[in-house]
Amino acid sequence: MKAIAVTQFGGPESLQVLDLPVPDAGPGEIRIKVVAATVNPVDTMVRRGLAFVDDAEPPYVPGMEAAGTVDQIGEGTITDLSVGDRAIAIAVTSGTHGAYAEYLVVPADSVVRAPEGASDVEAATLPMNGLTARMALDLLELPADGTVAVVGAAGAVGGYAVQLAKVEGFRVIADAAPADVQLVKELGADVVVPRGDDFANLVRTQVPDGVDGLVDTAGVAASVTRAVRDGGRVVSSAPGADLATERGIVTERTFVPSYAREHVKLDRLRQLAEEGGITLRVARPLPPEQAAAAHRLLEEGGLRGRVVLTF
Incomplete structure (x- = not known):
């Protein structure tokens, strides 16, 4: 099978097309x-040798989410899927086990039907990014009438966090650059404030006592903790983000591999995508031979939606 992998860690140019066993x-x-595999920030960390490479030998195939068709079901596997069904999957990368390949094997719990009405390219952006947002909200343990702030709301995980919070009835205060204000409003944020250093103060003008919880997808958790009430919670999905501890605030990090077999949660995301509760956003599809270009686009920033490799 064709796969995109690295044998030596480095920049985007280190990604190469390899022929690996199916x-x-x-x-x-x-x-x-696999028909489509999403390019995510964690993939660039695999490429640079910073994540999911400790216990495996090269080559390393990045990719944690994919869409395609069920091709083979292992003996004794319990599933409602059949060969030929369209499906989406989350993968915990290890060595050659990654989504940047023509075939991907995952536990049955990590696979659900693809959302009806969504293309494979769109559907591929849901499993890992959606479960990361789902985990962030779960860790916040918001009260029934709670208010949540989302930093990085225009991004893939941030956008899902806004929409999932609204589905569950929470009030959402989100940040946005001027060009993204309309997008974040359309995602459902109740209040949109300017992105930047004054975020916490602007949130406090809306909620004087502070919000119940905050989702940080931009790696700025420590600088915006003031937006959270005493005893509230901050969850960051950004690797390496500093987490401030003050005023009894609980700080947590998402680690989506621990949700990789949360089948019920993944299927709920599929249902919400079908119902329009969450929006699947694609920045650009590219063939796997342009994986280096895909990584460059991601690292340049400013994308609204994900780049997706199409096999």
Whole structure:
């Protein structure tokens, strides 16, 4: 099978097309014939040797989410899927096990049907990014009438966090650059404030006692903690973000591999995508041979939606 991998860590140019053996689905597993694989920030960390490479030998295939068709079901696997069904999957990368490949084997719990009405390119952006936002909100443990602030709301995880919070009835205060204000409003934010250093003060003008929880997807948690009430919660999905501890505030980090087998939560995301509760956003599809260009686009920043590799 064709796969995009690195044998030596480095910049985008280190990504190369390799011919690797097709993996077989074992008991409890499903093999996906990949049509689309999303390019995410964690993939650039794999490429640079900073994540998911400690216990594996090269080559390293990045990619944590994919869409395609069920190609093989392992013996004894319990699933409502059949060979030929369209599906989406989250993958915990390790060595050659990654979504930047024509075939991907994952536990059955990590696979659900693709959302009806969504293309494979769109659907590929849901599993890992959606579950990251889902985990962030779960960790916040917001009260029923709670208010949540979202930093980085125009991004993939931030956008899902805004929409999931609104589905659950929370009030959302989100940040946006001038060009993204309308987008963030359309995602459902109740209040949109300018992105930047004054975020916490602007939130406090809306909620004088501070919000119940804050989702940080931009790696600025420590500088915006003042927006949170005493005893509230801050959750960051940005690797390496500083987390301030003050006023009894609980700080947490998302680690989406621990949600990789949350089948019910993943299927709920699929349902919400079908119902329009969450929006699947694609910045640009590219062929796998342009994976280096995809990584450059991601690292340049400013994308609204994800770049997706199409096999």
